[in-house]
Amino acid sequence: MSSDVAEFPLLSGDEFVELYKVLKVQGLVDGGGAAKHVISEGLVKVNNDVDTRKRKKCVVGDVIEFNGERIKIVASV
Known part of the structure; x- marks a missing residue:
């Protein structure tokens, strides 16, 4: 695993982003359906724990x- 951590800035005014959208927007999967599939299969971790909630609110x-x-959720600048 790479030691580099990409950053995902929340849009101004947003308090969270749904987990599947992070994977989709970062280009780690081909689309929303693929993101939901890999999440439900237990292939995604949030804060070192497997999370199978597709619409988990990432803050x-x-x-x-x-x-x-690895992608870290950050506040927008």
Whole structure:
């Protein structure tokens, strides 16, 4: 696994982003359906724990891991 952590800034005014959208927007899967599938299969971790909730609300500070990639949710600038 890479030690690099990509950042995913929340949109201004947003308090959270749904887990499947992070995977989709970051280009780690081909689309929303694929994101929901890998999440339901238990292939995605949030803060080091497997999470199978497709619409889990990810907030600032959460770290998502999938397929050797790590993404940290950050506040928008």
